[in-house]
Amino acid sequence: MAENHHDAREATMVGRRTDGTLVRRPLSPHLQVYDMLQMTSATSIMHRITGSAWSVGLAFFVWWIVALASGPAAYANVQWFMGSFIGVILLFGLTAVVWYHTLAGVRHLYWDAGYGYDIPTTYRTGWAAIIGTGVLTVLTWIVAVIAWAS
Numbered sequence: 001m002a003e004n005h006h007d008a009r010e011a012t013m014v015g016r017r018t019d020g021t022l023v024r025r026p027l028s029p030h031l032q033v034y035d036m037l038q039m040t041s042a043t044s045i046m047h048r049i050t051g052s053a054w055s056v057g058l059a060f061f062v063w064w065i066v067a068l069a070s071g072p073a074a075y076a077n078v079q080w081f082m083g084s085f086i087g088v089i090l091l092f093g094l095t096a097v098v099w100y101h102t103l104a105g106v107r108h109l110y111w112d113a114g115y116g117y118d119i120p121t122t123y124r125t126g127w128a129a130i131i132g133t134g135v136l137t138v139l140t141w142i143v144a145v146i147a148w149a150s
């Protein structure tokens with residue numbers, strides 16, 4: 001496995017000068033030189049995915065607001081969909097998406113202030129964002145269900 005990575009890297013490091021002679025030039029590391037998904041890359045990828053998912057989720061929010069202004073029939077459609085099995089799964093997923101993106105965003109603010117760049121801290125804050133997402137998502141739904149039932 002390690003040898004394959006080495007070969008791939010060697011291959012990309014060889015280039016040609018304008019006179020045709022070979023030259024070995026340094027390139028910044030790319031995907032093929034990493035052994036596995038690490039906390040740094042995994043949390044970064046999830047931040048971008050949740051940012052995109054949040055943008056899509058906003059379309060549902062707009063649907064809800066427009067329906068609210070359009071009258072009872074339009075609003076009933078939204079209520080029906082959001083209360084369906086798929087609607088509830090979607091809203092639950094969106095809750096997790098929004099919490100993760102926000103917590104990872106706060107992690108960025110911490111970095112922007114100049115802290116938390118060492119590997120152990122990166123792992124601690126990464127786990128905090130992941131576990132925090134689970135806890136806050138469940139708490140949000142407990143509060144929502146209590147509010148709905150009362």
Ligand code: HEM
Pocket residue numbers: 044047048050051052054055058101102103104105106108109
């Ligand atoms: C309506 C709410 C939001 C939407 C739709 C949204 C969407 C996005 C998207 C699509 C990206 C990826 C951009 C890219 O990779 O080119 C992104 C990145 C980012 N978001 Fe959000 N976001 C929202 C709220 C927030 C909040 C509340 C925070 C902070 C608490 C935040 C912090 C960040 C940061 C720091 C990045 C850059 C991450 C990086 O450089 O790797 N976002 N957002």
